Amino acid sequence: MENLMEGPDTIIQKARRKQLENRAWFDSHARELIKEHPGKPVAIHNGQIIAVGDNENKVLAAAREKAKQEKWIEEELLFIMVPTKEIVHVRYPGGED
Protein backbone atom coordinates (compact mmCIF):
# COMPACT_ATOMS: atom_id res chain seq x y z
CA MET A 1 0.00 0.00 0.00
CA GLU A 2 1.51 3.33 -1.09
CA ASN A 3 -0.43 5.25 1.54
CA LEU A 4 -3.15 4.76 4.14
CA MET A 5 -5.88 6.03 1.81
CA GLU A 6 -5.29 3.27 -0.72
CA GLY A 7 -6.20 -0.39 -0.79
CA PRO A 8 -9.50 -2.23 -0.71
CA ASP A 9 -12.06 -1.39 1.95
CA THR A 10 -11.91 -3.28 5.22
CA ILE A 11 -15.15 -4.82 6.49
CA ILE A 12 -15.61 -1.83 8.78
CA GLN A 13 -15.03 0.67 5.98
CA LYS A 14 -17.58 -1.10 3.80
CA ALA A 15 -20.05 -1.02 6.66
CA ARG A 16 -19.47 2.67 7.24
CA ARG A 17 -20.31 3.32 3.59
CA LYS A 18 -23.62 1.56 4.16
CA GLN A 19 -24.16 3.61 7.28
CA LEU A 20 -23.71 6.77 5.23
CA GLU A 21 -26.20 5.48 2.66
CA ASN A 22 -28.63 5.01 5.50
CA ARG A 23 -27.95 8.57 6.60
CA ALA A 24 -28.68 9.78 3.05
CA TRP A 25 -31.96 7.86 3.18
CA PHE A 26 -32.79 9.53 6.50
CA ASP A 27 -32.00 12.97 5.07
CA SER A 28 -34.30 12.47 2.11
CA HIS A 29 -37.13 11.15 4.31
CA ALA A 30 -36.57 13.34 7.38
CA ARG A 31 -39.62 15.50 6.88
CA GLU A 32 -41.92 12.47 6.63
CA LEU A 33 -40.28 10.87 9.66
CA ILE A 34 -40.92 14.01 11.71
CA LYS A 35 -44.62 13.58 11.00
CA GLU A 36 -44.63 9.84 11.75
CA HIS A 37 -42.13 9.49 14.60
CA PRO A 38 -41.43 12.93 16.11
CA GLY A 39 -38.85 12.86 18.89
CA LYS A 40 -38.32 9.11 18.71
CA PRO A 41 -35.09 7.17 18.31
CA VAL A 42 -35.02 5.17 15.08
CA ALA A 43 -32.69 2.52 13.71
CA ILE A 44 -32.31 2.46 9.93
CA HIS A 45 -30.73 -0.27 7.83
CA ASN A 46 -30.74 -0.76 4.06
CA GLY A 47 -32.99 2.25 3.66
CA GLN A 48 -35.65 0.96 6.04
CA ILE A 49 -36.66 1.64 9.60
CA ILE A 50 -35.94 -1.59 11.45
CA ALA A 51 -36.71 -0.37 14.95
CA VAL A 52 -38.46 2.62 16.48
CA GLY A 53 -39.73 3.31 19.97
CA ASP A 54 -39.60 5.59 22.97
CA ASN A 55 -36.54 4.15 24.61
CA GLU A 56 -33.07 4.51 23.07
CA ASN A 57 -31.68 1.35 24.62
CA LYS A 58 -34.62 -0.80 23.55
CA VAL A 59 -34.47 0.47 19.97
CA LEU A 60 -30.76 -0.17 19.84
CA ALA A 61 -31.15 -3.64 21.33
CA ALA A 62 -33.84 -4.52 18.78
CA ALA A 63 -31.62 -3.34 15.94
CA ARG A 64 -28.67 -5.33 17.27
CA GLU A 65 -30.79 -8.43 17.51
CA LYS A 66 -31.81 -7.95 13.90
CA ALA A 67 -28.16 -7.55 12.89
CA LYS A 68 -27.33 -10.81 14.60
CA GLN A 69 -30.19 -12.66 12.93
CA GLU A 70 -29.49 -11.27 9.49
CA LYS A 71 -25.70 -11.48 9.87
CA TRP A 72 -24.67 -7.92 9.17
CA ILE A 73 -22.39 -5.83 11.33
CA GLU A 74 -23.60 -3.02 13.54
CA GLU A 75 -21.42 -0.42 11.84
CA GLU A 76 -23.93 -0.45 8.96
CA LEU A 77 -26.67 0.81 11.21
CA LEU A 78 -27.86 4.40 11.43
CA PHE A 79 -29.19 5.23 14.87
CA ILE A 80 -30.65 8.70 15.13
CA MET A 81 -33.23 10.75 17.02
CA VAL A 82 -35.99 12.07 14.78
CA PRO A 83 -36.44 15.80 15.42
CA THR A 84 -39.59 16.87 17.21
CA LYS A 85 -40.16 19.83 14.91
CA GLU A 86 -39.09 20.82 11.43
CA ILE A 87 -35.48 20.65 10.26
CA VAL A 88 -33.81 23.89 11.26
CA HIS A 89 -32.93 26.05 8.30
CA VAL A 90 -30.07 28.29 9.36
CA ARG A 91 -30.89 31.75 8.11
CA TYR A 92 -27.80 33.65 7.09
CA PRO A 93 -28.14 37.42 7.44
CA GLY A 94 -28.07 39.39 4.21
CA GLY A 95 -28.90 36.50 1.91
CA GLU A 96 -32.04 35.30 0.23
CA ASP A 97 -31.87 31.98 2.03
Next chain:
Amino acid sequence: MIEFPYLSMREWIEYLEEKKQLSHVKAEVDLRGEVSALARRLNVLGAAGKNAPALLLENVKGYPGWRICTNTFATHERISWALGADPENFLADVTPRLDQRVPPMEVSTGPCKDVIIKEKDVDLLKLPIPFVGLSEGTPSLTAAMSNKRDIETGWENIAIRRLGLKGKNVLSEFINPGQQDFQIWAKYRDRNIPMPVAYVIAPDPASYIISQTKQPLGVCEYDLVGAFTGSPLEVVKCETSEIRVPANAEIIIEGEIPPHEREMDGPFPEHVGYYSPIADVARVHVKCITMRKDPIFYFLDMGMPPTEGHNIGNTMLAMSTYRELVKEFPGILDCYAHSWVGPMVIRVKKDIAKNWANFAVQVAALAKFKCIFYLKVVIVVDEDVENIRDYFQVWNAIMSKFQASKDVTIIPRTVATVLDASEPWAGQWGWQDFMVLDCTEPPAPYDEGFKRGVAQPPMEFIEKVKRDWNSYEIGISY
Protein backbone atom coordinates in the same frame (compact mmCIF):
# COMPACT_ATOMS: atom_id res chain seq x y z
CA MET B 1 15.64 16.52 23.54
CA ILE B 2 12.83 18.24 21.66
CA GLU B 3 12.52 21.90 22.54
CA PHE B 4 9.95 24.65 22.01
CA PRO B 5 8.74 25.60 19.45
CA TYR B 6 7.24 22.30 18.33
CA LEU B 7 7.07 22.54 14.56
CA SER B 8 4.66 19.68 13.97
CA MET B 9 2.20 17.46 15.77
CA ARG B 10 4.74 14.66 15.79
CA GLU B 11 7.41 16.85 17.42
CA TRP B 12 4.83 17.77 20.03
CA ILE B 13 3.98 14.10 20.58
CA GLU B 14 7.67 13.31 20.96
CA TYR B 15 8.03 16.07 23.53
CA LEU B 16 5.07 14.75 25.53
CA GLU B 17 6.64 11.32 25.40
CA GLU B 18 9.86 12.70 26.88
CA LYS B 19 7.83 14.40 29.62
CA LYS B 20 6.04 11.08 30.32
CA GLN B 21 2.73 12.67 29.40
CA LEU B 22 1.81 10.31 26.55
CA SER B 23 0.43 6.78 26.57
CA HIS B 24 0.50 4.45 23.59
CA VAL B 25 -2.69 2.39 23.38
CA LYS B 26 -2.10 -0.90 21.57
CA ALA B 27 -5.52 -2.39 22.31
CA GLU B 28 -8.06 -2.19 19.48
CA VAL B 29 -10.37 0.81 19.77
CA ASP B 30 -13.80 1.21 18.18
CA LEU B 31 -14.64 4.43 16.34
CA ARG B 32 -18.27 4.26 17.46
CA GLY B 33 -17.64 5.84 20.85
CA GLU B 34 -14.72 4.03 22.43
CA VAL B 35 -12.25 6.69 21.32
CA SER B 36 -14.40 9.45 22.81
CA ALA B 37 -15.08 7.43 25.98
CA LEU B 38 -11.35 7.02 26.56
CA ALA B 39 -10.75 10.71 25.95
CA ARG B 40 -13.68 11.59 28.20
CA ARG B 41 -12.41 9.57 31.13
CA LEU B 42 -9.02 11.23 30.93
CA ASN B 43 -10.58 14.68 30.68
CA VAL B 44 -12.60 14.01 33.83
CA LEU B 45 -9.44 12.87 35.63
CA GLY B 46 -7.53 15.89 34.32
CA ALA B 47 -10.23 18.29 35.48
CA ALA B 48 -9.99 16.70 38.93
CA GLY B 49 -6.26 17.48 38.98
CA LYS B 50 -5.20 13.87 38.44
CA ASN B 51 -2.69 12.54 35.96
CA ALA B 52 -4.34 12.42 32.54
CA PRO B 53 -1.87 11.61 29.75
CA ALA B 54 -2.36 12.31 26.08
CA LEU B 55 -3.13 9.22 24.01
CA LEU B 56 -1.77 7.80 20.80
CA LEU B 57 -4.25 5.11 19.72
CA GLU B 58 -2.35 2.70 17.52
CA ASN B 59 -4.90 0.01 16.72
CA VAL B 60 -8.07 1.50 15.24
CA LYS B 61 -10.72 -1.07 14.39
CA GLY B 62 -11.12 -1.30 10.62
CA TYR B 63 -8.37 1.20 9.88
CA PRO B 64 -5.04 -0.69 9.82
CA GLY B 65 -1.96 1.50 10.01
CA TRP B 66 -3.81 4.58 11.23
CA ARG B 67 -3.03 6.28 14.52
CA ILE B 68 -5.32 8.68 16.34
CA CYS B 69 -3.94 11.23 18.75
CA THR B 70 -6.10 12.85 21.40
CA ASN B 71 -5.95 14.76 24.69
CA THR B 72 -2.60 16.44 24.15
CA PHE B 73 -4.17 19.79 25.18
CA ALA B 74 -6.29 18.42 27.99
CA THR B 75 -4.40 20.09 30.82
CA HIS B 76 -3.40 23.67 31.58
CA GLU B 77 0.21 22.58 31.92
CA ARG B 78 0.32 21.05 28.43
CA ILE B 79 -1.35 24.07 26.79
CA SER B 80 1.28 26.23 28.50
CA TRP B 81 4.10 24.02 27.22
CA ALA B 82 2.69 24.06 23.69
CA LEU B 83 2.90 27.85 23.72
CA GLY B 84 6.27 27.97 25.45
CA ALA B 85 4.68 29.60 28.50
CA ASP B 86 5.10 29.26 32.24
CA PRO B 87 2.04 27.37 33.58
CA GLU B 88 2.30 29.20 36.90
CA ASN B 89 2.27 32.62 35.28
CA PHE B 90 0.37 31.82 32.11
CA LEU B 91 -1.67 34.95 31.32
CA ALA B 92 1.00 37.45 32.21
CA ASP B 93 3.45 35.43 30.14
CA VAL B 94 1.41 34.99 26.97
CA THR B 95 -0.82 38.06 26.80
CA PRO B 96 1.85 40.53 25.58
CA ARG B 97 2.40 38.22 22.59
CA LEU B 98 -1.19 38.78 21.46
CA ASP B 99 -0.26 42.25 20.24
CA GLN B 100 2.74 41.07 18.25
CA ARG B 101 2.68 39.84 14.66
CA VAL B 102 5.10 37.55 12.85
CA PRO B 103 3.61 36.72 9.42
CA PRO B 104 3.95 33.17 8.12
CA MET B 105 6.63 32.25 5.61
CA GLU B 106 5.47 30.63 2.40
CA VAL B 107 7.53 27.62 1.29
CA SER B 108 7.22 25.67 -1.95
CA THR B 109 6.29 22.35 -0.41
CA GLY B 110 6.23 20.41 2.84
CA PRO B 111 5.44 17.06 4.47
CA CYS B 112 1.70 17.72 4.20
CA LYS B 113 2.13 17.19 0.43
CA ASP B 114 3.72 13.74 0.63
CA VAL B 115 0.51 12.23 -0.72
CA ILE B 116 -1.86 14.15 -2.99
CA ILE B 117 -5.31 12.75 -3.78
CA LYS B 118 -7.53 14.68 -6.16
CA GLU B 119 -11.10 14.80 -7.46
CA LYS B 120 -12.58 11.34 -8.13
CA ASP B 121 -9.97 9.61 -5.97
CA VAL B 122 -10.97 11.61 -2.91
CA ASP B 123 -12.56 9.31 -0.33
CA LEU B 124 -13.19 10.70 3.14
CA LEU B 125 -14.36 7.28 4.34
CA LYS B 126 -10.74 6.17 4.33
CA LEU B 127 -10.11 8.55 7.25
CA PRO B 128 -10.67 7.10 10.76
CA ILE B 129 -13.29 9.60 11.85
CA PRO B 130 -14.77 8.72 15.26
CA PHE B 131 -18.32 9.16 16.49
CA VAL B 132 -18.52 11.10 19.74
CA GLY B 133 -21.93 9.90 20.94
CA LEU B 134 -24.67 7.40 20.26
CA SER B 135 -27.15 9.74 18.58
CA GLU B 136 -24.73 11.59 16.38
CA GLY B 137 -26.12 10.32 13.09
CA THR B 138 -22.84 10.68 11.26
CA PRO B 139 -19.18 10.75 12.32
CA SER B 140 -17.75 14.23 12.77
CA LEU B 141 -14.38 15.77 12.19
CA THR B 142 -14.02 17.59 15.49
CA ALA B 143 -10.46 18.85 15.07
CA ALA B 144 -10.62 20.42 11.62
CA MET B 145 -8.82 23.75 11.59
CA SER B 146 -10.69 25.74 8.99
CA ASN B 147 -8.87 28.16 6.70
CA LYS B 148 -11.00 30.69 4.81
CA ARG B 149 -9.68 33.59 2.73
CA ASP B 150 -11.39 36.94 2.25
CA ILE B 151 -12.05 37.47 -1.46
CA GLU B 152 -11.53 41.24 -1.17
CA THR B 153 -8.61 41.63 1.21
CA GLY B 154 -6.87 38.25 1.24
CA TRP B 155 -7.32 38.07 5.01
CA GLU B 156 -7.11 34.46 6.19
CA ASN B 157 -9.32 33.42 9.08
CA ILE B 158 -8.33 30.32 11.01
CA ALA B 159 -10.52 28.52 13.54
CA ILE B 160 -11.41 24.99 14.58
CA ARG B 161 -14.73 23.97 13.05
CA ARG B 162 -16.63 20.72 13.29
CA LEU B 163 -17.65 18.97 10.11
CA GLY B 164 -20.13 16.20 9.48
CA LEU B 165 -19.09 13.34 7.20
CA LYS B 166 -21.84 13.11 4.59
CA GLY B 167 -20.27 11.27 1.66
CA LYS B 168 -16.97 10.23 0.11
CA ASN B 169 -16.39 13.82 -0.94
CA VAL B 170 -19.07 15.73 0.96
CA LEU B 171 -18.95 17.39 4.38
CA SER B 172 -21.40 19.62 6.22
CA GLU B 173 -20.26 22.77 8.00
CA PHE B 174 -22.34 24.96 10.29
CA ILE B 175 -21.03 28.42 9.46
CA ASN B 176 -22.17 30.33 12.52
CA PRO B 177 -23.46 33.83 11.62
CA GLY B 178 -21.85 35.07 14.84
CA GLN B 179 -18.36 34.01 13.84
CA GLN B 180 -15.85 35.85 11.67
CA ASP B 181 -15.72 33.27 8.91
CA PHE B 182 -19.36 33.98 8.16
CA GLN B 183 -18.28 37.48 7.05
CA ILE B 184 -15.93 35.88 4.54
CA TRP B 185 -18.48 33.35 3.34
CA ALA B 186 -21.13 36.07 2.85
CA LYS B 187 -18.86 37.89 0.37
CA TYR B 188 -18.59 34.80 -1.82
CA ARG B 189 -22.28 34.14 -1.49
CA ASP B 190 -23.17 37.69 -2.49
CA ARG B 191 -21.04 37.27 -5.63
CA ASN B 192 -22.70 33.92 -6.24
CA ILE B 193 -19.41 32.03 -6.46
CA PRO B 194 -18.16 29.07 -4.42
CA MET B 195 -15.87 29.78 -1.49
CA PRO B 196 -12.63 27.78 -1.39
CA VAL B 197 -11.83 26.31 1.98
CA ALA B 198 -9.14 24.14 3.54
CA TYR B 199 -9.32 22.12 6.75
CA VAL B 200 -6.16 21.13 8.57
CA ILE B 201 -6.02 18.03 10.75
CA ALA B 202 -3.16 17.94 13.26
CA PRO B 203 -1.04 20.99 12.50
CA ASP B 204 1.69 22.08 14.93
CA PRO B 205 0.32 22.55 18.47
CA ALA B 206 0.61 26.36 18.54
CA SER B 207 -1.54 26.73 15.39
CA TYR B 208 -4.25 24.53 16.87
CA ILE B 209 -4.40 26.52 20.09
CA ILE B 210 -3.97 30.02 18.65
CA SER B 211 -6.75 29.36 16.12
CA GLN B 212 -9.13 29.53 19.08
CA THR B 213 -8.23 33.08 20.17
CA LYS B 214 -10.58 35.99 19.59
CA GLN B 215 -8.94 38.40 17.18
CA PRO B 216 -10.23 41.56 15.53
CA LEU B 217 -11.58 41.22 11.98
CA GLY B 218 -8.70 41.22 9.53
CA VAL B 219 -6.12 39.67 11.85
CA CYS B 220 -4.82 36.30 10.66
CA GLU B 221 -4.20 33.83 13.46
CA TYR B 222 -1.11 32.55 11.65
CA ASP B 223 0.54 35.94 12.32
CA LEU B 224 0.06 35.23 16.02
CA VAL B 225 1.45 31.73 15.81
CA GLY B 226 4.75 33.25 14.74
CA ALA B 227 4.52 35.78 17.56
CA PHE B 228 3.99 33.00 20.09
CA THR B 229 6.67 30.65 18.81
CA GLY B 230 9.22 33.32 17.89
CA SER B 231 9.60 32.17 14.30
CA PRO B 232 7.38 32.43 11.22
CA LEU B 233 5.03 29.54 10.64
CA GLU B 234 5.94 27.70 7.42
CA VAL B 235 2.92 27.55 5.12
CA VAL B 236 2.27 26.11 1.66
CA LYS B 237 -0.35 26.96 -0.93
CA CYS B 238 -3.21 24.54 -1.35
CA GLU B 239 -3.45 22.47 -4.54
CA THR B 240 -6.83 23.90 -5.51
CA SER B 241 -6.84 27.47 -4.16
CA GLU B 242 -4.72 30.36 -2.91
CA ILE B 243 -5.33 29.35 0.71
CA ARG B 244 -2.15 28.70 2.71
CA VAL B 245 -1.87 25.91 5.26
CA PRO B 246 0.85 24.79 7.70
CA ALA B 247 3.46 22.86 5.70
CA ASN B 248 4.16 20.44 8.56
CA ALA B 249 0.54 19.45 9.14
CA GLU B 250 -0.56 15.82 9.02
CA ILE B 251 -3.62 16.07 6.77
CA ILE B 252 -5.19 18.83 4.62
CA ILE B 253 -8.71 18.60 3.20
CA GLU B 254 -9.37 21.09 0.39
CA GLY B 255 -12.78 21.91 -0.95
CA GLU B 256 -15.30 24.56 -1.78
CA ILE B 257 -18.62 25.70 -0.40
CA PRO B 258 -21.17 26.62 -3.09
CA PRO B 259 -23.22 29.72 -2.30
CA HIS B 260 -26.67 28.17 -2.07
CA GLU B 261 -26.29 24.44 -1.52
CA ARG B 262 -27.33 22.96 1.80
CA GLU B 263 -26.57 19.71 3.56
CA MET B 264 -28.46 18.20 6.48
CA ASP B 265 -26.14 18.33 9.48
CA GLY B 266 -26.20 16.91 12.98
CA PRO B 267 -27.19 16.08 15.60
CA PHE B 268 -23.72 17.14 16.73
CA PRO B 269 -22.51 16.91 20.36
CA GLU B 270 -22.05 20.63 20.91
CA HIS B 271 -19.76 22.39 23.33
CA VAL B 272 -22.80 23.42 25.36
CA GLY B 273 -23.10 19.77 26.42
CA TYR B 274 -26.13 18.66 24.39
CA TYR B 275 -26.81 17.64 20.81
CA SER B 276 -27.52 20.34 18.27
CA PRO B 277 -30.74 20.05 16.29
CA ILE B 278 -30.60 18.64 12.78
CA ALA B 279 -30.16 21.62 10.49
CA ASP B 280 -29.67 22.55 6.86
CA VAL B 281 -26.19 24.08 6.78
CA ALA B 282 -23.43 24.69 4.24
CA ARG B 283 -22.34 21.80 2.02
CA VAL B 284 -18.63 21.33 1.39
CA HIS B 285 -17.48 19.61 -1.82
CA VAL B 286 -14.08 18.10 -1.14
CA LYS B 287 -11.76 18.33 -4.12
CA CYS B 288 -8.42 17.25 -2.78
CA ILE B 289 -6.74 15.64 0.23
CA THR B 290 -3.04 16.02 0.89
CA MET B 291 -1.20 14.32 3.73
CA ARG B 292 1.93 12.79 5.10
CA LYS B 293 2.66 9.19 4.11
CA ASP B 294 1.89 7.90 7.61
CA PRO B 295 -0.46 10.60 8.87
CA ILE B 296 -1.66 10.91 12.45
CA PHE B 297 -5.33 11.72 12.76
CA TYR B 298 -6.41 14.05 15.59
CA PHE B 299 -9.58 13.75 17.63
CA LEU B 300 -10.91 16.44 19.94
CA ASP B 301 -13.53 15.15 22.31
CA MET B 302 -16.66 17.29 22.28
CA GLY B 303 -20.01 17.47 24.04
CA MET B 304 -20.56 17.71 27.77
CA PRO B 305 -17.62 19.40 29.55
CA PRO B 306 -14.92 18.73 30.53
CA THR B 307 -13.34 17.98 27.17
CA GLU B 308 -10.08 18.83 25.48
CA GLY B 309 -11.98 21.17 23.15
CA HIS B 310 -13.29 23.12 26.12
CA ASN B 311 -9.84 23.30 27.65
CA ILE B 312 -8.37 24.91 24.54
CA GLY B 313 -11.33 27.21 23.91
CA ASN B 314 -11.72 28.34 27.50
CA THR B 315 -8.02 29.04 27.90
CA MET B 316 -7.87 31.13 24.73
CA LEU B 317 -11.05 33.05 25.56
CA ALA B 318 -9.72 33.78 29.02
CA MET B 319 -6.47 35.00 27.48
CA SER B 320 -8.26 37.30 25.02
CA THR B 321 -10.49 38.64 27.80
CA TYR B 322 -7.60 39.22 30.18
CA ARG B 323 -5.85 41.27 27.50
CA GLU B 324 -8.84 43.61 27.23
CA LEU B 325 -9.43 43.82 30.98
CA VAL B 326 -5.87 44.87 31.84
CA LYS B 327 -6.10 47.64 29.25
CA GLU B 328 -9.12 49.14 31.01
CA PHE B 329 -8.75 48.36 34.72
CA PRO B 330 -6.02 48.20 37.35
CA GLY B 331 -5.88 45.22 39.68
CA ILE B 332 -6.80 42.44 37.24
CA LEU B 333 -4.85 39.37 38.39
CA ASP B 334 -6.22 36.32 36.60
CA CYS B 335 -9.06 35.09 34.45
CA TYR B 336 -10.33 31.60 33.73
CA ALA B 337 -13.41 30.05 32.13
CA HIS B 338 -14.88 26.85 33.55
CA SER B 339 -17.38 24.53 31.81
CA TRP B 340 -18.28 26.03 28.42
CA VAL B 341 -17.03 29.60 28.39
CA GLY B 342 -18.17 30.08 31.94
CA PRO B 343 -18.70 30.65 34.66
CA MET B 344 -15.82 32.94 33.92
CA VAL B 345 -13.91 33.65 37.09
CA ILE B 346 -11.98 36.91 37.27
CA ARG B 347 -9.55 37.46 40.12
CA VAL B 348 -8.93 41.06 41.12
CA LYS B 349 -6.96 42.98 43.73
CA LYS B 350 -8.91 43.37 46.93
CA ASP B 351 -8.10 47.02 47.65
CA ILE B 352 -9.03 48.11 44.12
CA ALA B 353 -12.36 46.25 44.28
CA LYS B 354 -13.15 47.75 47.67
CA ASN B 355 -12.53 51.31 46.61
CA TRP B 356 -14.00 51.37 43.10
CA ALA B 357 -17.75 51.64 42.80
CA ASN B 358 -19.25 48.45 41.42
CA PHE B 359 -15.85 47.30 40.26
CA ALA B 360 -16.90 43.67 39.82
CA VAL B 361 -19.87 44.58 37.63
CA GLN B 362 -17.82 46.93 35.48
CA VAL B 363 -15.15 44.30 34.93
CA ALA B 364 -17.71 41.59 34.14
CA ALA B 365 -19.65 43.84 31.77
CA LEU B 366 -16.52 44.57 29.75
CA ALA B 367 -15.75 40.85 29.53
CA LYS B 368 -19.25 40.15 28.25
CA PHE B 369 -19.93 43.07 25.94
CA LYS B 370 -16.48 43.60 24.51
CA CYS B 371 -14.92 40.16 24.57
CA ILE B 372 -17.32 37.22 24.63
CA PHE B 373 -20.90 38.00 23.66
CA TYR B 374 -22.18 34.59 24.78
CA LEU B 375 -20.74 34.82 28.28
CA LYS B 376 -23.55 33.91 30.71
CA VAL B 377 -22.07 34.01 34.19
CA VAL B 378 -19.10 35.91 35.61
CA ILE B 379 -17.82 35.39 39.16
CA VAL B 380 -15.47 38.09 40.40
CA VAL B 381 -13.25 37.09 43.33
CA ASP B 382 -10.34 38.72 45.11
CA GLU B 383 -6.91 37.59 46.25
CA ASP B 384 -8.31 35.37 49.02
CA VAL B 385 -8.92 32.88 46.22
CA GLU B 386 -5.43 31.68 45.35
CA ASN B 387 -6.28 29.50 42.37
CA ILE B 388 -9.36 30.27 40.29
CA ARG B 389 -8.96 26.99 38.37
CA ASP B 390 -9.88 25.20 41.60
CA TYR B 391 -13.68 24.93 41.80
CA PHE B 392 -13.56 24.41 45.54
CA GLN B 393 -11.85 27.72 46.17
CA VAL B 394 -14.39 29.51 43.97
CA TRP B 395 -17.28 27.90 45.87
CA ASN B 396 -15.61 29.09 49.08
CA ALA B 397 -15.63 32.65 47.78
CA ILE B 398 -19.34 32.40 46.96
CA MET B 399 -20.08 31.05 50.41
CA SER B 400 -17.91 33.50 52.31
CA LYS B 401 -18.12 36.78 50.38
CA PHE B 402 -21.45 36.76 48.58
CA GLN B 403 -24.97 37.76 49.60
CA ALA B 404 -27.58 37.03 46.95
CA SER B 405 -29.78 40.03 47.78
CA LYS B 406 -27.10 42.59 47.01
CA ASP B 407 -24.16 40.96 45.23
CA VAL B 408 -25.88 39.59 42.16
CA THR B 409 -26.50 41.61 39.01
CA ILE B 410 -28.68 40.23 36.24
CA ILE B 411 -29.03 41.74 32.79
CA PRO B 412 -31.90 39.98 31.02
CA ARG B 413 -32.10 39.15 27.34
CA THR B 414 -28.57 39.61 26.11
CA VAL B 415 -27.28 38.00 22.93
CA ALA B 416 -26.45 34.31 23.25
CA THR B 417 -24.94 31.57 21.22
CA VAL B 418 -27.64 29.92 19.12
CA LEU B 419 -26.49 26.60 20.55
CA ASP B 420 -27.45 27.32 24.15
CA ALA B 421 -29.76 24.41 25.00
CA SER B 422 -31.55 26.40 27.69
CA GLU B 423 -33.13 28.53 24.98
CA PRO B 424 -34.94 27.01 22.00
CA TRP B 425 -32.92 27.34 18.83
CA ALA B 426 -34.95 28.53 15.86
CA GLY B 427 -32.09 28.95 13.45
CA GLN B 428 -31.46 32.52 14.48
CA TRP B 429 -29.99 34.35 17.42
CA GLY B 430 -30.91 33.11 20.82
CA TRP B 431 -31.18 35.13 23.99
CA GLN B 432 -29.69 34.60 27.40
CA ASP B 433 -29.59 36.37 30.72
CA PHE B 434 -26.24 37.61 31.94
CA MET B 435 -25.37 37.29 35.62
CA VAL B 436 -22.53 38.68 37.69
CA LEU B 437 -21.71 37.34 41.15
CA ASP B 438 -19.62 39.84 43.09
CA CYS B 439 -17.56 37.78 45.51
CA THR B 440 -15.07 40.50 46.35
CA GLU B 441 -14.69 41.89 49.83
CA PRO B 442 -17.14 44.73 50.52
CA PRO B 443 -15.89 48.17 51.61
CA ALA B 444 -15.99 49.38 55.22
CA PRO B 445 -18.03 49.16 57.38
CA TYR B 446 -19.26 45.87 55.83
CA ASP B 447 -15.86 44.18 55.91
CA GLU B 448 -15.67 43.60 59.67
CA GLY B 449 -15.94 39.83 59.30
CA PHE B 450 -12.89 39.67 57.07
CA LYS B 451 -10.53 41.89 59.07
CA ARG B 452 -9.26 39.08 61.26
CA GLY B 453 -7.78 37.41 58.18
CA VAL B 454 -8.04 34.13 56.32
CA ALA B 455 -7.93 31.15 58.68
CA GLN B 456 -5.13 28.98 57.30
CA PRO B 457 -1.57 27.89 58.18
CA PRO B 458 1.08 30.62 58.15
CA MET B 459 2.18 31.52 54.62
CA GLU B 460 5.86 30.85 55.41
CA PHE B 461 5.02 27.23 56.21
CA ILE B 462 2.71 26.83 53.23
CA GLU B 463 5.62 27.92 51.07
CA LYS B 464 8.06 25.71 52.93
CA VAL B 465 5.87 22.65 52.50
CA LYS B 466 5.60 23.37 48.77
CA ARG B 467 9.36 23.89 48.51
CA ASP B 468 10.33 20.84 50.55
CA TRP B 469 7.47 18.57 49.45
CA ASN B 470 9.64 15.73 48.18
CA SER B 471 11.64 15.60 51.40
CA TYR B 472 8.54 14.44 53.31
CA GLU B 473 8.46 11.30 51.09
CA ILE B 474 4.66 11.17 51.04
CA GLY B 475 4.72 9.45 47.65
CA ILE B 476 2.61 11.84 45.55
CA SER B 477 3.49 15.00 43.70
CA TYR B 478 2.65 18.34 45.36
